[in-house]
Amino acid sequence: MADLIQEEQQVLGIDDKRVHLEGGGGGEKDMSPATGSSIHRSSSRPQLDVSKAEIQSNVEDKYPTILLPNQSDDLSHLALDIGGSLIKLVYFSRHEGQSDDDKRKKTLKERLGLSNGNRRSFPILGGRLHFVKFETRKINECLDFIHSKQLHRGGGLESRYSDSVADQNAIIKATGGGAYKYADLFKERLGVSLDKEDEMDCLVAGANFLLKAIRHEAFTHMEGQKEFVQIDPNDLFPYLLVNVGSGVSMIKVDGDGKFERVSGTNVGGGTYWGLGRLLTKCKSFDELLELSQKGDNSTIDMLVGDIYGGLDYSKIGLSASTIASSFGKTISEKKELENYRPEDISLSLLRMISYNIGQIAYLNALRFKLKRIFFGGFFIRGHAYTMDTISFAVQYWSNGGAQAMFLRHEGFLGALGAFMSYEKHGLDDLMVHQLVERFPMGAPYTGGKIHGPPLGDLNEKASHRNLKYLIYAVKLLKIIGCVLELISWMEKFLQKGTEITAPVPMTPVAGTTGLGGFEVPLSKGSALRSDASALNVGVLHLVPTLEVFPLLADPKLYEPNTIDLADPKELEYWLTILSEHLPDLVDKAVASEGGTDDAKRRGDAFARAFSAHLARLMEEPSAYGKLGLANLLEMREECLREFQFVDAYRSIKQRENEASLAVLPDLFVELDSMDEETRLLTLIEGVLAANIFDWGSRACVDLYHKGTIIEIYRMSRNKMRRPWRVDDFDVFKERMLGTGDKKLPPHRRALLFVDNSGADIVLGMLPLARELLRRGTEVVLVANSLPALNDVTAMELPDIVAEAAKGDL
Numbered sequence: 001m002a003d004l005i006q007e008e009q010q011v012l013g014i015d016d017k018r019v020h021l022e023g024g025g026g027g028e029k030d031m032s033p034a035t036g037s038s039i040h041r042s043s044s045r046p047q048l049d050v051s052k053a054e055i056q057s058n059v060e061d062k063y064p065t066i067l068l069p070n071q072s073d074d075l076s077h078l079a080l081d082i083g084g085s086l087i088k089l090v091y092f093s094r095h096e097g098q099s100d101d102d103k104r105k106k107t108l109k110e111r112l113g114l115s116n117g118n119r120r121s122f123p124i125l126g127g128r129l130h131f132v133k134f135e136t137r138k139i140n141e142c143l144d145f146i147h148s149k150q151l152h153r154g155g156g157l158e159s160r161y162s163d164s165v166a167d168q169n170a171i172i173k174a175t176g177g178g179a180y181k182y183a184d185l186f187k188e189r190l191g192v193s194l195d196k197e198d199e200m201d202c203l204v205a206g207a208n209f210l211l212k213a214i215r216h217e218a219f220t221h222m223e224g225q226k227e228f229v230q231i232d233p234n235d236l237f238p239y240l241l242v243n244v245g246s247g248v249s250m251i252k253v254d255g256d257g258k259f260e261r262v263s264g265t266n267v268g269g270g271t272y273w274g275l276g277r278l279l280t281k282c283k284s285f286d287e288l289l290e291l292s293q294k295g296d297n298s299t300i301d302m303l304v305g306d307i308y309g310g311l312d313y314s315k316i317g318l319s320a321s322t323i324a325s326s327f328g329k330t331i332s333e334k335k336e337l338e339n340y341r342p343e344d345i346s347l348s349l350l351r352m353i354s355y356n357i358g359q360i361a362y363l364n365a366l367r368f369k370l371k372r373i374f375f376g377g378f379f380i381r382g383h384a385y386t387m388d389t390i391s392f393a394v395q396y397w398s399n400g401g402a403q404a405m406f407l408r409h410e411g412f413l414g415a416l417g418a419f420m421s422y423e424k425h426g427l428d429d430l431m432v433h434q435l436v437e438r439f440p441m442g443a444p445y446t447g448g449k450i451h452g453p454p455l456g457d458l459n460e461k462a463s464h465r466n467l468k469y470l471i472y473a474v475k476l477l478k479i480i481g482c483v484l485e486l487i488s489w490m491e492k493f494l495q496k497g498t499e500i501t502a503p504v505p506m507t508p509v510a511g512t513t514g515l516g517g518f519e520v521p522l523s524k525g526s527a528l529r530s531d532a533s534a535l536n537v538g539v540l541h542l543v544p545t546l547e548v549f550p551l552l553a554d555p556k557l558y559e560p561n562t563i564d565l566a567d568p569k570e571l572e573y574w575l576t577i578l579s580e581h582l583p584d585l586v587d588k589a590v591a592s593e594g595g596t597d598d599a600k601r602r603g604d605a606f607a608r609a610f611s612a613h614l615a616r617l618m619e620e621p622s623a624y625g626k627l628g629l630a631n632l633l634e635m636r637e638e639c640l641r642e643f644q645f646v647d648a649y650r651s652i653k654q655r656e657n658e659a660s661l662a663v664l665p666d667l668f669v670e671l672d673s674m675d676e677e678t679r680l681l682t683l684i685e686g687v688l689a690a691n692i693f694d695w696g697s698r699a700c701v702d703l704y705h706k707g708t709i710i711e712i713y714r715m716s717r718n719k720m721r722r723p724w725r726v727d728d729f730d731v732f733k734e735r736m737l738g739t740g741d742k743k744l745p746p747h748r749r750a751l752l753f754v755d756n757s758g759a760d761i762v763l764g765m766l767p768l769a770r771e772l773l774r775r776g777t778e779v780v781l782v783a784n785s786l787p788a789l790n791d792v793t794a795m796e797l798p799d800i801v802a803e804a805a806k807g808d809l
C-alpha cells in the first residue's frame, strides 16, 4: 500500500469529468515550459502569459502558488461600447486566490482544518468576464462604477499602481459613437484615453465569438417558446446580424472579420423608447415595456376587419385580425392622446417597430440568400413579445425559409468585440468548454456582511421551513437577476426581516393583438426585472485549464448533463427533490461551520436565495440558459459557496472516511486471501457496491440508518449479480489476467475518476488502485477540485491515501 503514496501518484482536479490539467507531474499541459503558451502573441498589451510557469512549493505550503514569471499584473480587462442609449461594459477579473488573495486562502485552509504536507496545489487559473450596462445619459454613474472598481487601472483592485502616474498612459478599448463623443470626459475624469474601435467590426467580432464559444448562446423564440440552438462553429457563416440598438444595423457576415453592412433602419430601439416616452409619459424603458404587457393594440391599430366590416380579405391571405395599419385607428377625430390607454399605445408601438425590423431583416436575408438571422441589441431585452413579433415577421414573409434567432448576450456584442480587440488576452483562442457561465446566486458577495439574528429556529419542522422558504422565495423571486439591488435588498431584508419593495415580475396578460396568427405571449419568459445591469446574463468564467478529458471515446459528444431538464416533468421532479432536500442540506452546512449563529444566519439566507432560484426556474426554466441537471447541481454548490459554506458535507465526509478507513485493513486481508480471478471480480463488485454511498440519493440516505458502513458495503457487494447494467468485466479480466498462457504487460498508467468520500473512495476505489499499483501500473486519482455534496475533492485525497497506507501492512 505504500505504493499509493509513491512519487508517481498524482491527483487531478475535475469538474464533472472535465479535467483541470493542472497539478504536478505530466498533467500540467497549459503550464509546461515545453509547450509554452499557445496563446502567446506579440503585442503591446499584456495577457495571461503562462510560459515558463512553475509551481512554487515549499514544505509548509500546501497551496503553493503557480509562478508565472512572464505574467504582468496588468491584464487588459475593460472594454466599453458607448451607444446612443446605453453604455455597455465588459470587464475581466482574475479568479480569487491567484494573486493577493492569500489571506482568504489561509482562512479557507484553516476552516478546512488541513494539515501540512508537501503536496501539490490546485489553484484555479483564469478569471471572469462580467457584463454591466448603464444609461448613456447617466454616464457619470458609469464613470463612478469604473472608478470604484478601479477598472481603468489595468490590474483592477489588485493593481500595484496606487496613484495616477501609471494611469496617464492607460488606454481603454471603446467602441460606439460615445467613444468619440465622450473621449475628453474619460480623460478628464479617469485620466484614461479611449482607444477607438470600429463599431461594426466589434459587433461582428462579438457575435462570432459568442456564437462559437458559448454553448447555447443562440435561441429561437416562437409563440412564447424559447428553444436553444447549438450552432456548429464550422457551419456558422454566412448569416445576417441585425443589431437593434438606438438605430438598426444589418450586417452580412461571411467569416471572422469578413462582413458588409448591407442595410439599416432608423426606426429602432431609440424610436420605441423615444416615441413611447412622449406618448405615455413613462419614466423608464422598462416601465414602457412593462406597460405593453397589459396592452390591447386593437384599440390603436386598424385591423383588416376594421376596414372590411369584420371580414377576412382571404384572397390575398389576410385575416380580419391582421393589422392593416399600425396606429391607424387613432385618426378618429373624437379622441385625443389622453383618451387612449398608455398600455395600448406601448404595445402598438412595440409591435409596429419589432414587426418592421423583422420584415426589413427578412428582405435583406432574401437579398443575399441568407437563411439565418441573428438579432442583437438591447431593444430586444429578452422580451417575449418583441422576439415573437420579429420571429413572426421573418417566418411569415419567408414562408418559413428563414429563421430568426436571438442571442443571450444580445446587447453586449459591441463591447465584447472591443474587449476582444485587445490583442494579447487570447480570448479568441479559447474553446467552447473553457468558458463556463455562472450566475450570481444572491449572497452579499461584494463584501457586505449578513446582519441580524437568524430568522427562525433552524430546528423547526421541515415542512414549516419549506413553507417559510417558499414564501421568502416568492419575495426574493421578484429581484433575482438584479444583482446590485439584490445585495442591498438582501442585506436590508436580513437586517429588518421585513419586506422591502422590489421590482415585481409582470402578471400574465392574454388578449388579441391583431397580429394575425398568434396571441400575446404569456408572461412566461417575459418577466422584466428593472435592472440596469444584469439581465439574465451570468458572469462568464474563463477556466483556461478546463478541458474535456481527451481520451473519451468521443470528446465532442461529451455532455456533463446526464439529464436534460427541458422536459417539464423532469424539471419539476428535480426542483422538488432539491427543494425537499434543502432543510437537510442547510442543517449539514450549518453543522459544517460549527453551528454558530453566523453559520445559522448564512444557512437561512442561503436557503432563501436558493429557493428563490428554484422558484424562478419553476416559473421560467430557461431563465439561466439551457438547463441540465449538472447545471442545477452546480448552481446549488455555487450558492453555498457564495454564502461562504466552503464544504457543507465536511463533517459527514470526515466521519465516513474514518469509519471506512477503520475497516479497510480487514478488507485488505479478505482480498489478499482470494485467488487472482476472484479478487479481481470482488474488487470491481466492491467499486460498484461502494458507489452507492451517495448523499445525493434519498434511498441511500435512508439506507445509512440501517447498518454500519462495512455491513452495508458487504451486503451490497454480495448482492451484485452479473451481468451488471454496463458489464465489460470479461474484457477487463482478459486484459488484466490474460487467457491461458497469453499474458499482456500491465497498463502503464490508470486514471481512476473518483466520486464520493467514505466507502466509495476508501473501500471501493483504493483497493482497486492498490491492485493496479501492485501490477506496476502508475495510478492517478482524479477528483473534483471543489466540494460538491459528499464528493471527495482532489485536495482531500493525499491525506486519505496516507491514512489508508497506514492500514496496509
Ligand SMILES: Nc1ncnc2c1ncn2[C@@H]1O[C@H](COP(=O)(O)OP(=O)(O)O)[C@@H](O)[C@H]1O
Residues within 6 Å of the ligand: 082, 083, 084, 085, 086, 087, 135, 176, 244, 245, 246, 247, 268, 269, 270, 271, 272, 273, 285, 286, 376, 377, 378, 379, 380, 381, 411, 532
Ligand atoms: N434600461 C434601458 N434604458 C434605455 N433603453 C433601453 C434599456 N433597456 C433596453 N433599452 C432599449 O435598448 C436600446 C439601446 O440598445 P443598445 O443596443 O444598447 O443600443 P445603443 O448602442 O444605441 O445604446 C434603447 O434604444 C431601448 O430601446
Ligand SMILES: CC(C)(COP(=O)(O)O)[C@@H](O)C(=O)NCCC(=O)O
Residues within 6 Å of the ligand: 082, 083, 084, 085, 176, 177, 199, 245, 246, 247, 248, 249, 263, 264, 265, 266
Ligand atoms: C448609427 C448607428 C450605427 C449607431 O449605433 P447605435 O448607437 O444605435 O447602436 C445606428 O444607430 C444605425 O445603424 N442607425 C441606422 C442608420 C440607417 O441605416 O438608416
Ligand SMILES: [Mn+2]
Residues within 6 Å of the ligand: 081, 082, 083, 084, 176, 245, 246, 414
Ligand atoms: Mn450600439
